[in-house]
Amino acid sequence: MAANVKKTDYFPYLLLVPALIVTLLIVAWPVVETIRLSFTDASLKLTENYVGLENYEKMFARKFPETIFRTFYWMGVSVSLKMIIGIAGAALLNAAVPGRNLFRVLVMPPWIVPIAIGVFIWSWMYNGQFGMISGLLQRFGLIAEPMEFLAFRNSAFFSTIVTDVWIGTPLVTIYLLAAMQGVRPDLLEAAWVDGAGRFYRFRRITLPLIMPAVATMSLLSAIWTFNSFDIIWILTEGGPRDATTTMIIDTYKTAISRFKYGEGSARAVMIVLFLTLFAGFYFLMISRIAKKEVGND
Amino acid sequence: MAIFRESRMKLTPILLGGAMVLSGLGTAFGQETRVHFINCGDDQGGGNAVHTRLIAEWEAANPGYKVDREFVPWGQCQEKSTTLASAGDAPALAYMGSRTLKQLSANDLIVAIDMTDEEKATYADPVLGTITANGQVWGAPIAFSTKALYWNKDLFAEAGLDPESPPTTWDEWLAAATAINENTDANGMGIAAASFDNTMHQFMNYVYTNGGEVINSDGEIVFNSPNNVEALKMYAALAEVAQPGPIAYDRGKLRPLFIEGQIGMMISGPWERRLIGDVNWGVAPIPVGPQGGPGTLLITDSLAVFKGTGVEEQALSLTKWLTSPDNQLEFELASGLTPLRDLPGVQAIRDEDPTWNAFLDAIATGGPEPFVTDYVGLQDAINEAIQSVILGEASAEDAIADAADLLEDYK
Numbered sequence: 001m002a003a004n005v006k007k008t009d010y011f012p013y014l015l016l017v018p019a020l021i022v023t024l025l026i027v028a029w030p031v032v033e034t035i036r037l038s039f040t041d042a043s044l045k046l047t048e049n050y051v052g053l054e055n056y057e058k059m060f061a062r063k064f065p066e067t068i069f070r071t072f073y074w075m076g077v078s079v080s081l082k083m084i085i086g087i088a089g090a091a092l093l094n095a096a097v098p099g100r101n102l103f104r105v106l107v108m109p110p111w112i113v114p115i116a117i118g119v120f121i122w123s124w125m126y127n128g129q130f131g132m133i134s135g136l137l138q139r140f141g142l143i144a145e146p147m148e149f150l151a152f153r154n155s156a157f158f159s160t161i162v163t164d165v166w167i168g169t170p171l172v173t174i175y176l177l178a179a180m181q182g183v184r185p186d187l188l189e190a191a192w193v194d195g196a197g198r199f200y201r202f203r204r205i206t207l208p209l210i211m212p213a214v215a216t217m218s219l220l221s222a223i224w225t226f227n228s229f230d231i232i233w234i235l236t237e238g239g240p241r242d243a244t245t246t247m248i249i250d251t252y253k254t255a256i257s258r259f260k261y262g263e264g265s266a267r268a269v270m271i272v273l274f275l276t277l278f279a280g281f282y283f284l285m286i287s288r289i290a291k292k293e294v295g296n297d
Numbered sequence: 298m299a300i301f302r303e304s305r306m307k308l309t310p311i312l313l314g315g316a317m318v319l320s321g322l323g324t325a326f327g328q329e330t331r332v333h334f335i336n337c338g339d340d341q342g343g344g345n346a347v348h349t350r351l352i353a354e355w356e357a358a359n360p361g362y363k364v365d366r367e368f369v370p371w372g373q374c375q376e377k378s379t380t381l382a383s384a385g386d387a388p389a390l391a392y393m394g395s396r397t398l399k400q401l402s403a404n405d406l407i408v409a410i411d412m413t414d415e416e417k418a419t420y421a422d423p424v425l426g427t428i429t430a431n432g433q434v435w436g437a438p439i440a441f442s443t444k445a446l447y448w449n450k451d452l453f454a455e456a457g458l459d460p461e462s463p464p465t466t467w468d469e470w471l472a473a474a475t476a477i478n479e480n481t482d483a484n485g486m487g488i489a490a491a492s493f494d495n496t497m498h499q500f501m502n503y504v505y506t507n508g509g510e511v512i513n514s515d516g517e518i519v520f521n522s523p524n525n526v527e528a529l530k531m532y533a534a535l536a537e538v539a540q541p542g543p544i545a546y547d548r549g550k551l552r553p554l555f556i557e558g559q560i561g562m563m564i565s566g567p568w569e570r571r572l573i574g575d576v577n578w579g580v581a582p583i584p585v586g587p588q589g590g591p592g593t594l595l596i597t598d599s600l601a602v603f604k605g606t607g608v609e610e611q612a613l614s615l616t617k618w619l620t621s622p623d624n625q626l627e628f629e630l631a632s633g634l635t636p637l638r639d640l641p642g643v644q645a646i647r648d649e650d651p652t653w654n655a656f657l658d659a660i661a662t663g664g665p666e667p668f669v670t671d672y673v674g675l676q677d678a679i680n681e682a683i684q685s686v687i688l689g690e691a692s693a694e695d696a697i698a699d700a701a702d703l704l705e706d707y708k
Binding site for chain 2: 043045
């Protein structure tokens with residue numbers, strides 16, 4: 001009997017230990033420390049006191065619900081535009097047109113250019129006196145005088161979204177293009193033989209087949225956009241009048257600019273909560289897709 | 298194996314010898330104690346050459362101490378020093394905006410500078426005001442600026458104004474800006490209202506020329522005053538005849554507009570004189586408001602000495618050496634900065650270049666940056682008030698009252 005009892009093999013677990021230690025040090029410990037700090041009055045002082053939920057109460061008493069709403073609005077509009085333009089762009093790049101490879105290369109620069117440089121270029125374009133956009137609009141008679149896009153709440157809000165879409169769309173496009181190239185050509189050819197038009201084939205064959213990739217990219221894009229800091233910071237620093245202050249900008253201003261580490265940590269905890277929800281959705285979706293694929297096999 | 302054992306036997310004395318040599322070197326280096334000095338900006342410019350020489354002289358007079366000067370870009374400089382200090386690894390001394398000194402002292406991160414009455418007397422009172430909190434001096438001023446009104450003489454002439462007569466009162470100022478706006482292709486004024494620190498700085502010039510204050514000498518917030526409401530109304534009135542969309546502009550972005558002849562006037566510091574090129578310009582004191590007198594915002598940067606480094610005494614000694622009257626003036630002249638003290642050498646600068654007068658005359662009646670414990674909070678509150686009025690989303694009265702309420706938490 002004893003010979004039949006398998007001995008537990010600990011060796012694989014041993015191999016995981018270094019990775020586990022690194023993960024604990026660079027992920028778990030900072031998260032735990034952030035949660036701890038969020039219940040303290042940590043600031044520039046070398047000592048800190050426990051303050052219970054005070055930081056959370058202060059946070060919600062001062063415009064934080066507005067900031068949460070603004071963050072989701074900003075993210076929703078930006079991700080939607082990236083996905084729509086990305087799907088359309090991928091479809092165009094997947095079409096059999098001359099010079100297709102050149103177009104595939106040309107779509108990448110916004111993503112390849114260092115973000116700060118790209119955003120500075122946009123900040124010049126948004127300038128009313130010297131910027132290209134205002135100049136063109138004036139030339140075509142659409143506006144009477146120079147328009148400062150970063151000077152007004154609505155225009156600043158949507159200007160930051162346009163820049164974020166410009167930077168984020170190429171990756172979405174290339175990712176979805178790869179998914180489209182995985183669609184079996186015989187399915188499309190069979191539909192073509194049956195008289196299905198180009199748009200019908202795209203809507204009824206290509207789009208459903210790439211839907212797992214669309215969903216995955218939407219979620220990843222939502223997480224990246226939610227955390228987007230540099231674009232807004234360089235263009236507006238969250239202004240005018242907080243019109244572009246998202247949760248990540250608010251957290252930076254509180255914790256780093258104003259050295260209120262306790263209050264900043266409370267904001268960071270909220271971000272972690274939201275991102276955990278996104279990540280939960282993501283893993284749930286991946287697991288469903290995997291199960292579906294196993295079922296299809 | 299035998300070869301390995303033999304080579305190991307040879308290696309052992311070599312390693313031991315190496316360790317002894319390294320240990321000896323370490324001891325030799327260890328005799329020099331490091332004095333970590335965080336300096337904002339880069340190591341270029343005439344002023345830094347002066348400091349390099351002065352530091353070498355200080356090291357010669359203080360054997361055993363080695364100054365380790367670290368240059369950090371302006372954008373991260375103060376943040377780096379403050380973060381290091383709050384993490385318990387402070388530099389011995391650092392270049393800081395004087396506005397941060399109260400916050401640093403309130404958090405017990407810096408030591409007071411022991412200044413004698415004689416030393417204090419070398420500074421104008423308003424300059425001392427930029428470094429004094431709770432009766433103690435917390436930094437030694439190292440750089441200084443005042444502001445004045447630049448005007449474009451050609452645009453004044455084109456608008457039918459006397460190009461040699463800059464406005465001296467707010468009424469004249471608004472009238473001149475309106476005339477330029479209506480009679481030329483340019484805008485009358487350059488106004489900064491972006492979410493930046495210098496928006497608040499610009500506004501403080503209006504506050505001080507109209508007899509206003511943010512925080513009084515007793516530490517009370519007195520921002521909600523008729524003087525300041527009037528100042529904000531003036532700021533908004535000038536914004537009406539300024540370049541479109543002032544909220545997209547910080548002060549630095551006004552310079553290209555002035556150089557291109559797109560704005561008739563702007564408020565800025567003495568450095569613009571070197572930068573605005575071929576424009577036919579003049580510079581005059583900031584016009585005076587109906588309830589005030591001549592004024593300007595005085596901004597100083599200081600050397601702050603941090604606590605807990607073990608070399609506080611040496612850092613204080615170095616600070617005093619670098620900022621002593623003669624050494625400081627040599628540094629200022631080499632850097633092109635406004636002189637902090639009214640020394641005999643300053644008169645020579647005035648004689649040589651009379652455009653200095655608008656900046657130097659303002660010192661005696663200037664006001665300091667508000668000295669509070671949460672400077673960024675204060676800056677955001679005042680910028681919010683300015684932007685809300687310029688966007689037409691609040692009255693000046695409400696905006697000032699709201700900001701004053703917020704400021705109570707930051708004093």
